[in-house]
Amino acid sequence: MLYTDTDKTLREAVFSALDDEPRLDAGKVGIAVEDGVVTLSGTLPTFTEKWAAEESVKNVKGVRGIANELRVELAGMHVRDDADIAKTIVEVLRWNDTLPSTIQAEVHDGNVTLHGEVEWAYQRQDALDAVRNVVGVRNMRLDISIQPREVDAVELRRKIASRFQRLAALDTKNVNVKVDRGGVVTLSGIVSSLAESDEAESAAFSIRGTTLVCNELRVSDEEW
Numbered sequence: 001m002l003y004t005d006t007d008k009t010l011r012e013a014v015f016s017a018l019d020d021e022p023r024l025d026a027g028k029v030g031i032a033v034e035d036g037v038v039t040l041s042g043t044l045p046t047f048t049e050k051w052a053a054e055e056s057v058k059n060v061k062g063v064r065g066i067a068n069e070l071r072v073e074l075a076g077m078h079v080r081d082d083a084d085i086a087k088t089i090v091e092v093l094r095w096n097d098t099l100p101s102t103i104q105a106e107v108h109d110g111n112v113t114l115h116g117e118v119e120w121a122y123q124r125q126d127a128l129d130a131v132r133n134v135v136g137v138r139n140m141r142l143d144i145s146i147q148p149r150e151v152d153a154v155e156l157r158r159k160i161a162s163r164f165q166r167l168a169a170l171d172t173k174n175v176n177v178k179v180d181r182g183g184v185v186t187l188s189g190i191v192s193s194l195a196e197s198d199e200a201e202s203a204a205f206s207i208r209g210t211t212l213v214c215n216e217l218r219v220s221d222e223e224w
Helices: 007-019 047-058 082-094 121-131 153-165 194-205
Strands: 029-034 037-044 065-068 104-108 111-118 139-146 175-180 184-191 212-219
Touching: 007 029, 007 037, 007 047, 037 047, 047 065, 047 139, 047 194, 082 104, 082 121, 111 121, 121 139, 121 194, 153 175, 153 184, 153 194, 184 194, 194 212
Parallel strands: 037 065, 111 139, 184 212
Antiparallel strands: 029 037, 104 111, 175 184
16 A cells, blocks of 8 residues: 655655556556546556556555546557447356346447446446456446345345455445445445545445445545
8 A cells, every 4th residue: 555645745656556557558647636636647548458547546545536537549459340349248248147138238439338227236336347348448337227126224234244344455443334225325434545445335336235335435634
């Protein structure tokens, strides 16, 4: 974990994190920092690299927000017809046994929108994870609604708390979990980084019975 106390040192820490990421060329990424909010700009050849850049920055101590303005301009070998991209996505979704057949893909100039309905929140994330590495994708948007089943709020909260305790990368002592009817989970409290906030949100989403996660976690502004 990297520790920073000023925007200048935070920018240096962000560049270091990007430079250590083997999936992208950090020299192609512009970095601006103001009050702990990092703006990424520039052009990358794949959506996977854009995704990797954002994920890397989330792990930097002191980052309180990210504006990902990176553009994807596909290299020649990655340019594909929208119909080919759509066919690949259909196959990828079909082979994922966690996903229902209700999910459909719309592709326009490499920009992918996933439509449909699922029963559980984790299925939305599974759909995103399954598709984001498809060659030719420039950007992604989820338009997937959740049609929840009836869930036991007490049992769901217990499962989420148990899951949190098993996560080595998450300090749970300052994280509060509230579960309302319909599987709506609210996370509140303080974490040390955006990565921890995302980790908690993803963990809550991954539990069967969760339909929505309201992430109200705050990133600590404690200086190191």
